[in-house]
Each structure stands twice: as C-alpha cells, then as structure tokens.
Amino acid sequence: xxxxxxxxxxxxxxxxxxxxxxxxxxxxxxxxxxxxxxxxxxxxxxxxxxxxxxxxxxxxxxxxxxxxxxxxxxxxxxxxxxxxxxxxxxxxxxxxxxxxxxxxxxxxxxxxxxxxxxxxxxxxxxxxxxxxxxxxxxxxxxxxxxxxxxxxxxxxxxxxxxxxxxxxxxxxxxxxxxxxxxxxxxxxxxxxxxxxxxxxxxxxxxxxxxxxxxxxxxxxxxxxxxxxxxxxxxxxxxxxxxxxxxxxxxxxxxxxxxxxxxxxxxxxxxxxxxxxxxxxxxxxxxxxxxxxxxxxxxxxxxxxxxxxxxxxxxxxxxxxxxxxxxxxxxxxxxxxxxxxxxxxxxxxxxxxxxxxxxxxxxxxxxxxxxxxxxxxxxxxxxxxxxxxxxxxxxxx
Amino acid sequence: xxxxxxxxxxxxxxxxxxxxxxxxxxxxxxxxxxxxxxxxxxxxxxxxxxxxxxxxxxxxxxxxxxxxxxxxxxxxxxxxxxxxxxxxxxxxxxxxxxxxxxxxxxxxxxxxxxxxxxxxxxxxxxxxxxxxxxxxxxxxx
Numbered sequence: 001x002x003x004x005x006x007x008x009x010x011x012x013x014x015x016x017x018x019x020x021x022x023x024x025x026x027x028x029x030x031x032x033x034x035x036x037x038x039x040x041x042x043x044x045x046x047x048x049x050x051x052x053x054x055x056x057x058x059x060x061x062x063x064x065x066x067x068x069x070x071x072x073x074x075x076x077x078x079x080x081x082x083x084x085x086x087x088x089x090x091x092x093x094x095x096x097x098x099x100x101x102x103x104x105x106x107x108x109x110x111x112x113x114x115x116x117x118x119x120x121x122x123x124x125x126x127x128x129x130x131x132x133x134x135x136x137x138x139x140x141x142x143x144x145x146x147x148x149x150x151x152x153x154x155x156x157x158x159x160x161x162x163x164x165x166x167x168x169x170x171x172x173x174x175x176x177x178x179x180x181x182x183x184x185x186x187x188x189x190x191x192x193x194x195x196x197x198x199x200x201x202x203x204x205x206x207x208x209x210x211x212x213x214x215x216x217x218x219x220x221x222x223x224x225x226x227x228x229x230x231x232x233x234x235x236x237x238x239x240x241x242x243x244x245x246x247x248x249x250x251x252x253x254x255x256x257x258x259x260x261x262x263x264x265x266x267x268x269x270x271x272x273x274x275x276x277x278x279x280x281x282x283x284x285x286x287x288x289x290x291x292x293x294x295x296x297x298x299x300x301x302x303x304x305x306x307x308x309x310x311x312x313x314x315x316x317x318x319x320x321x322x323x324x325x326x327x328x329x330x331x332x333x334x335x336x337x338x339x340x341x342x343x344x345x346x347x348x349x350x351x352x353x354x355x356x357x358x359x360x361x362x363x364x365x366x367x368x369x370x371x372x373x374x375x376x377x378x379x380x381x382x383x384x385x386x387x388x389x390x391x392x393x394x395x396x
Numbered sequence: 397x398x399x400x401x402x403x404x405x406x407x408x409x410x411x412x413x414x415x416x417x418x419x420x421x422x423x424x425x426x427x428x429x430x431x432x433x434x435x436x437x438x439x440x441x442x443x444x445x446x447x448x449x450x451x452x453x454x455x456x457x458x459x460x461x462x463x464x465x466x467x468x469x470x471x472x473x474x475x476x477x478x479x480x481x482x483x484x485x486x487x488x489x490x491x492x493x494x495x496x497x498x499x500x501x502x503x504x505x506x507x508x509x510x511x512x513x514x515x516x517x518x519x520x521x522x523x524x525x526x527x528x529x530x531x532x533x534x535x536x537x
Contacts, residue, residue, distance in 0.1 A: 300454065301454065302432050302433065302454060302455050302456050302459070303456075304456035304457055305408070305455070305456055305457050305459075305460055308405075308408065308457045309409075312409065321432065321456070330432065340430075341429075341430040341431075341432070342429040342430055342432075345429075345432035378411070378414050378415075378452050378453060378460070379434075379452065379453070379454040380425060380434050380435075380436040380452040380453070380454055381429050381434050381454040382454065383416070383452065390429075
C-alpha cells in the first residue's frame with residue numbers, strides 16, 4: 001500500500017506508541033485522584049504540558065488538552081466570541097476556506113447575531129495581512145485564519161497577520177492542525193493568541209489535541225464537568241493519548257527541517273510528473289506551501305472514480321469532489337480559490353510524509369496518468385471538449 | 397461495511413458496454429458538468445428491439461456502475477419494456493446504493509428514456525410526451 005493521505009491522518013510512530021504504553025499498563029490512575037498512584041499520572045500530565053508548550057514557544061499555563069483539533073477550534077472561537085460580546089464586539093474575520101470545524105462554528109455564531117466576514121483567499125489560496133488590517137473594525141472580536149490549508153496546503157503569513165491583530169488589539173486564533181509538527185510554530189514570535197492542533201496529524205494518536213490560549217484570555221467551556229484543565233475542559237484526561245501526542249510532537253518538531261527536505265524532493269517529482277497531464281492545474285501557492293500537500297484538478301473526470309481506481313492500484317489519496325464530500329457541491333476550498341464546479345469535481349489531493357519513498361512516487365506517477373486517461377476515455381464531457389463542442393477550462 | 401456493494405464495484409471496475417457508437421439510432425445525454433455527472437447512452441434499434449447499447453459517463457463510481465448496469469438491463473429488450481426500467485430497478489440490481497448516490501440511478505433511468513425519445517423524434521414516431529418528463533432538474537436543484 002502507498003499511503004498518500006497524511007493530511008487525513010498519519011501512521012502512529014513507534015515513539016508515540018511506546019510513550020503511551022506505560023500509561024495504559026502501569027500508570028493508569030486518574031490524575032484527579034489524591035493518592036500517589038493517581039498523582040503519578042498527574043505528574044506525567046504536567047510534564048506533557050511543559051513539553052508541548054516548549055514545542056510551541058508557549059508557557060505551560062496556556063496549554064489545554066482537548067479531544068482534537070475540532071474541539072480546540074470550537075472552544076477558541078466560542079470563547080473569543082463570548083469575550084467580545086461582553087464588550088459589544090460581534091464582528092469576526094475569517095476566510096472562506098477554513099476547516100468546517102471553524103466555518104460551522106462561525107455559522108452557529110451568525111445565528112446568534114454575530115457578523116462573520118470571510119476574506120477572499122485568491123487563486124493561490126493566501127490571505128494578506130493588508131486584507132486583515134482593512135477588515136478589522138472597532139467591534140471586531142476575533143480574527144481566525146488557518147496556518148496551512150488542509151486541501152491545497154497554502155501557508156498563510158501568520159506572524160504578519162498576528163502582528164496586525166496585536167496592533168489593533170484584536171484576538172487572533174489560528175487553526176494549525178495541518179501545520180503543527182510540519183512547520184515551525186512560536187506563538188510569541190508569531191503573535192498568536194490562540195492555536196489549535198491535533199495529535200494524529202504528526203504521527204500521534206487520534207482523539208487528542210491541544211488548544212493554546214495566551215494567559216488572560218477567558219475561555220468558555222465546550223465540555224462542562226470537573227476541574228480538569230483548570231476547569232476549562234471537563235472530563236478525565238486521556239493520559240495515554242496525551243503522552244503519545246506529546247512524544248510525537250516533540251519528535252516531529254525536532255525533525256522539521258530534515259523531514260521537509262526529504263518530502264520536498266518527493267514533492268518536486270510528483271508536481272513535475274502530474275503537471276505533464278494535459279488540461280490539469282495545480283492548486284495552492286508556488287512559494288508558500290506545506291511540503292507534503294499536493295493538490296491538482298484534472299479536467300473532464302470526477303474525483304471519486306479517480307480515488308476508487310487509485311485504491312485498486314494500492315494508492316490511498318483524497319479528493320475534494322462532491323461525491324466524496326457527501327453533498328452535491330465540490331470542496332468549498334476549491335470553490336474559494338475560484339475553481340469552477342466542473343474543474344473542482346476532478347480534484348486529487350496527495351499528502352505525503354517522510355515515510356514515503358521514491359518508489360511510491362514512481363507508482364503514483366505511473367498510476368495517476370493511467371487512471372485519468374482511462375476515465376477521460378469514457379467521459380462524454382471530455383470527448384465533447386476534444387471534439388470542440390465544449391470549451392476546455394484548463395490550458396493544455 | 398464499505399461504501400459500495402460488490403456488484404457496484406464490479407460494474408465500476410469492469411463496466412459493460414462502455415464506449416461510443418457510430419450511427420446510433422437513439423442517443424440520450426443527461427446530467428451536467430457543474431453537478432459532476434453526465435451520462436450518455438447510445439442505442440442500436442432493430443424492429444423496436446435494442447440490439448446494441450453503449451454508454452459513456454463522467455461521474456463518480458456509482459454513476460459509472462449505474463450506467464453499466466442499466467445497459468445490461470436493456471440490451472436485447474423491446475422498447476416498451478426498457479421504458480419500464482426504473483431507477484429503483486437499477487439500484488436493486490446493484491444490490492443497493494448509498495442514499496446520497498441514488499440520483500446516479502435516476503440519471504441512468506433518464507438517460508435510457510432520453511435515448512428512446514431521441515429515436516422516436518428522429519423517426520417521427522408519435523409518443524406521449526408525459527412519459528418522458530424528467531426529474532433531473534429537481535434532483536440537482
């Protein structure tokens with residue numbers, strides 16, 4: 001099997017698994033318990049908090065463990081909204097191509113009377129600090145913009161956007177789910193007030209994530225319960241998962257340059273090879289990108305059939321086609337960067353990691369043109385284009 | 397359970413009657429590029445019987461499988477019989493489709509009807525227009 005869907009999830013590393021085992025087999029007490037056995041788990045938790053904080057340039061007091069990136073996004077946005085509302089601020093700035101954990105939370109707030117302004121991300125999938133500066137008003141409660149896009153991999157000028165927000169005294173949250181462990185993060189230097197990340201995107205376990213919130217930002221609970229996470233997130237802490245995520249994050253952050261160097265080599269070959277397919281287009285920015293995330297649209301075909309046939313050839317990938325989203329509309333990300341519906345239906349996302357090999361790239365570069373060619377061969381849409389009855393939307 | 401039945405995957409991987417046809421007696425094309433599926437069915441008709449059928453489809457796995465299954469269901473059948481092929485029959489023959497994919501079988505039914513209508517129109521054969529009203533627009537609204 002060739003796994004090229006690392007933006008969906010990653011294989012757990014041996015280090016992460018081994019970091020978890022002691023907290024399932026030996027130190028399995030409840031960190032909230034008073035006796036020494038429980039307090040041992042609490043010590044581990046405190047230590048994990050310090051270690052995660054160190055990876056983000058944060059202080060441990062700002063780290064809250066959650067069930068994952070989605071919960072962290074929900075809590076960050078709802079907290080900022082509530083804090084803003086108290087001061088009469090009900091304007092929130094974001095972008096049209098955020099993850100649904102952000103967009104759906106914003107939609108919910110819209111129903112509660114918040115004004116949501118989604119900034120244009122342009123064809124390259126990047127929003128500028130100038131756009132943010134222009135959009136900020138006196139009643140802006142929050143700016144929430146993702147670090148790197150999950151479908152097309154474009155990387156936003158986070159530090160600059162953060163600086164604009166800081167200057168205008170507006171809270172800045174970034175969904176760093178795709179970036180964490182793959183791009184450097186320093187919440188101090190990058191002027192980040194709140195940040196979300198998810199353990200399973202960098203070889204850690206699923207079902208665990210982090211919300212970072214700068215000291216002094218009042219958090220609203222999404223999950224009510226006990227006094228865990230300084231009372232801001234009820235529920236007994238998932239100590240094994242937290243330990244696994246912490247080990248994975250440390251490992252990923254320690255090897256960012258080395259991993260990316262390797263991934264970039266594979267990426268270059270993939271992009272070069274896929275670009276040769278006529279009437280195709282690469283999505284995302286050419287300079288500011290997540291090394292592992294590669295997105296293309298191929299005209300005249302539909303993405304789900306492409307994925308199923310790649311699966312038959314042992315390749316795991318992803319698409320923003322409507323058929324894979326479970327709705328009639330293709331990916332909101334591809335639409336946000338201006339791809340027409342028809343083109344967006346024919347999308348392919350390959351997300352590679354440091355575990356992929358040159359041989360994987362060989363296989364992918366053999367399989368994708370074959371499958372695209374086959375599907376175009378049975379596509380009446382493609383034939384009409386060849387016959388001049390319909391226009392090509394993408395250049396040859 | 398996986399998304400698709402084995403039958404869907406079989407027809408998707410090994411589509412029957414795939415291709416185009418020169419001098420077809422009836423051609424039906426339904427769907428649109430914006431919605432992500434277009435189905436085109438070609439009929440060869442002799443003495444009111446479908447003696448050959450071909451299809452081309454732009455669409456997802458279930459769209460390709462539905463087209464393939466529909467062509468098998470109408471090959472060698474008289475016209476009045478193929479007009480009774482419903483999307484439900486196509487779906488059942490495929491051992492079911494996920495709920496959000498049922499429109500693919502609707503497209504197959506409509507492609508068949510459109511091809512028969514084209515044959516009637518080309519040959520000046522009278523028919524009841526109500527028999528050929530399509531619900532495609534409603535499905536993709």
